Amino acid sequence: MPPTQPVASLLHSCSATGQPLVSTPHATAPTIVPTHPWEPHPTRAHQCLNLETPTTTQPQLPCHLGRKANINIVTQNINGLTAPSYNMNFLDKWAMVNTTLNQSKVAILALQEMHLDQKAVDRLHRSFGNKMEIIFLVDPASPHSTAGVAFVINKKCIASKEWSAHKLIPGRALFLKIKWHELESTSFLNIYTPTHKPSYKTFWDQICDQHSAKYLHTLDFMLGDFNVTEDPIDRAPNHPDNQTAVEALRDTQTTWDLQDAWRHLHPGTCAYTYWATATVNFKGTEIQYPECLN
Numbered sequence: 303m304p305p306t307q308p309v310a311s312l313l314h315s316c317s318a319t320g321q322p323l324v325s326t327p328h329a330t331a332p333t334i335v336p337t338h339p340w341e342p343h344p345t346r347a348h349q350c351l352n353l354e355t356p357t358t359t360q361p362q363l364p365c366h367l368g369r370k371a372n373i374n375i376v377t378q379n380i381n382g383l384t385a386p387s388y389n390m391n392f393l394d395k396w397a398m399v400n401t402t403l404n405q406s407k408v409a410i411l412a413l414q415e416m417h418l419d420q421k422a423v424d425r426l427h428r429s430f431g432n433k434m435e436i437i438f439l440v441d442p443a444s445p446h447s448t449a450g451v452a453f454v455i456n457k458k459c460i461a462s463k464e465w466s467a468h469k470l471i472p473g474r475a476l477f478l479k480i481k482w483h484e485l486e487s488t489s490f491l492n493i494y495t496p497t498h499k500p501s502y503k504t505f506w507d508q509i510c511d512q513h514s515a516k517y518l519h520t521l522d523f524m525l526g527d528f529n530v531t532e533d534p535i536d537r538a539p540n541h542p543d544n545q546t547a548v549e550a551l552r553d554t555q556t557t558w559d560l561q562d563a564w565r566h567l568h569p570g571t572c573a574y575t576y577w578a579t580a581t582v583n584f585k586g587t588e589i590q591y592p593e594c595l596n
Contacts, residue, residue, distance in 0.1 A: 373409035373460055373482065377492070377525040383417040383446070392422065393429060399454075400430055409459035409482070413452045414494040414527045419445045433457055437465070441473030449473035451492045451526065455480070470512040471505070479519045489519040493526035499547035502530070506554045521558045533565065535572060 385395045403411060418438055426436060438452035450473050455465070465480040474496070479489045491513075495505060513521070530547040531537050542548070555561060 374407055375410045375412070375490075375523065375525070376406070376408045377412040377414075377527075379414040379494070379527040381415050383422065393425070396426055396430070400433060403434065403454070403456045404458060407456075407459055409456050410480070410490065411454040411456070412490065412492040412525050413454060414450070414492070416450045416452050417446050417448075418450055418452065435465075437467045437476070437478060439469055439473050439476045445473070449494050451476045451494050453478045453490065453492060468512075468516055468518060470509050470516075474505075475509050475512075477513065477516075477518055487519065489522045491521055491524045491526075493524065493528060495527070495529045497529050499530065499544040502544075502547040502550040503553075506550045510554065510557055521560070524554075524558070524560055532562065535570070536565075536574070538572065538574065 380395075380399070383392050383395070384390060390398070399411075402408070416438065418436075419440060423436055423438060434457060435455040436452055437455070439450065441449040453467070453476065460482045465478060467479075468477040469475075470477055470491075474494045476492045477489065478492070479487055481487045491509075493509075495502065528551060530551060531543045532548055532551060534540050534542045537543065
């Protein structure tokens with residue numbers, strides 16, 4: 303995926319019908335918004351999804367906020383609650399997230415590895431509640447040190463007339479359906495995969511099973527940190543990733559008729575979303591998979 307700071311912010315234009323524009327013949331490449339090395343921002347906090355039943359909300363916002371025909375969508379791994387390397391505490395980091403959301407006009411932000419809990423989200427709500435909605439899942443075993451996924455809705459960009467969220471895998475897979483433009487709804491799946499690659503097939507099978515069991519809306523976007531590079535060109539030095547993990551991801555794409563839109567538009571381009579300075583390795587593991595248009 304395209305390069306930025308250690309983790310990329312991939313902005314992808316979406317039409318009013320929820321169909322991705324990048325899959326069309328004359329679509330332009332996604333916009334890349336450089337961010338700070340630790341990453342994004344928030345607005346308003348909401349409750350952790352710890353129940354099997356979906357959570358919905360219908361905020362009363364000025365109607366003119368919901369009339370954009372295109373919105374920007376970003377996915378980022380923010381690597382923890384704080385950013386000690388930059389001398390940022392919890393609120394400092396999320397204040398910068400909030401600033402980035404507004405400056406880059408990000409409407410929907412998918413986060414991984416936030417390490418939030420309800421107490422932290424309540425604090426975010428007190429600080430940024432008039433600006434954003436946070437819908438999150440934690441790892442029940444260790445919420446402060448492992449995994450965690452969330453969607454952040456920027457209230458300045460869209461009026462989220464209605465949304466529903468579903469837990470597919472605790473702390474690792476969160477489904478969101480949001481009505482953001484008149485009668486149109488778009489569905490998203492935010493993923494943070496385990497690092498144990500032999501378990502990938504079981505992981506993706508469980509997600510597909512949960513999606514079917516809950517009779518969820520057809521998926522429009524799958525985005526997140528997959529901890530795998532699908533193509534050798536996405537790593538430097540160039541080499542293939544674990545084949546079991548790659549095949550599991552590709553099988554899921556086929557099941558839901560998805561593709562890596564950026565790689566589809568740029569089949570020969572080398573660009574990365576993360577670098578490990580200790581080993582001088584580069585890779586692109588944060589990917590956004592829009593629905594294919596046939």
